[in-house]
Amino acid sequence: MKFTKMQGIGNDYVYVNCFQETVENPSEAAKKVSDRHFGIGSDGLILIKPSEKADFEMEMYNADGSQGAMCGNGIRCVAKYVYDYGLTDKTRISVDTKSGIKYLDLTVKNGRVELVKVNMGKPEFHTEKIPMKHKKEKVIREPLAVNQQIYEVTAVSMGNPHAVVFMDDVKGLDIRAIGPYFEKHEAFPEGVNTEFVRVLDEKTVEMRVWERGSGETLACGTGACAVAAACVMNGYTEEEVTVKLLGGDLKIFWDRKEDTIYMTGPAEVVFDGTIEL
Numbered sequence: 001m002k003f004t005k006m007q008g009i010g011n012d013y014v015y016v017n018c019f020q021e022t023v024e025n026p027s028e029a030a031k032k033v034s035d036r037h038f039g040i041g042s043d044g045l046i047l048i049k050p051s052e053k054a055d056f057e058m059e060m061y062n063a064d065g066s067q068g069a070m071c072g073n074g075i076r077c078v079a080k081y082v083y084d085y086g087l088t089d090k091t092r093i094s095v096d097t098k099s100g101i102k103y104l105d106l107t108v109k110n111g112r113v114e115l116v117k118v119n120m121g122k123p124e125f126h127t128e129k130i131p132m133k134h135k136k137e138k139v140i141r142e143p144l145a146v147n148q149q150i151y152e153v154t155a156v157s158m159g160n161p162h163a164v165v166f167m168d169d170v171k172g173l174d175i176r177a178i179g180p181y182f183e184k185h186e187a188f189p190e191g192v193n194t195e196f197v198r199v200l201d202e203k204t205v206e207m208r209v210w211e212r213g214s215g216e217t218l219a220c221g222t223g224a225c226a227v228a229a230a231c232v233m234n235g236y237t238e239e240e241v242t243v244k245l246l247g248g249d250l251k252i253f254w255d256r257k258e259d260t261i262y263m264t265g266p267a268e269v270v271f272d273g274t275i276e277l
């Protein structure tokens with residue numbers, strides 16, 4: 001199978017051009033390619049497919065083989081792939097995902113995509129839509145017992161579920177110890193991605209993420225959007241914020257009039273290759 005490994009601020013996936021390749025069992029393939037010792041090494045697998053509803057379709061799988069509905073860093077890389085590898089010459093494209101069609105604007109320099117701005121849609125706070133089991137309709141900084149400790153959680157869906165936890169120190173957090181307890185918490189019947197966040201000022205926050213299905217990653221695009229929405233709902237930041245992640249920065253803007261979040265960030269090719277599945 002021919003593939004291209006790409007990364008968006010360190011959130012790396014193996015991309016397969018399904019205009020040319022067929023992947024029989026994507027879930028098994030995701031586990032195999034993601035292995036950092038016996039495979040290519042990635043946070044998961046992303047298939048770029050033809051679509052009848054949009055310019056392209058993106059299908060994403062986490063490192064454990066589970067399917068994700070949306071991937072913010074992944075969709076920027078899809079935009080770079082389809083433009084740089086000549087599948088389109090458009091700089092405004094639409095991509096169908098399991099959480100609906102997303103629209104992307106590409107900034108091109110010297111014939112290559114450098115930055116991508118994505119309309120990530122509306123943040124969803126209603127617990128039944130996230131889904132989260134909770135007596136309240138919305139969970140905005142509510143206590144949640146996780147492994148016998150109380151955390152204050154803001155729950156948001158960006159097409160996939162997120163639990164946002166504000167704290168004073170994210171650098172020293174033992175995320176490997178606590179992340180799995182959030183991921184499999186009974187309050188989140190479909191699992192959850194968890195963002196641990198420190199507010200630096202009203203325009204800047206830093207975060208680490210424990211992703212459902214992939215563990216700690218260097219960045220999560222949907223997570224950064226969920227964090228921006230949670231920051232505004234808690235009165236911590238303005239609508240436009242820089243989210244500093246382990247792998248780099250993302251610019252997030254929640255346009256309250258449109259009730260739409262825009263994410264802007266880079267996308268890069270690491271290498272092309274072939275693998276026997």
Ligand SMILES: N[C@@H](CCC[C@H](N)C(=O)O)C(=O)O
Pocket residue numbers: 011062067068069070071072073074160161193211212213214217219220221222223
């Ligand atoms: N890294 C992604 C999110 C990938 C999917 C997630 N782990 C899930 O299962 O919901 C991003 O950049 O948004």
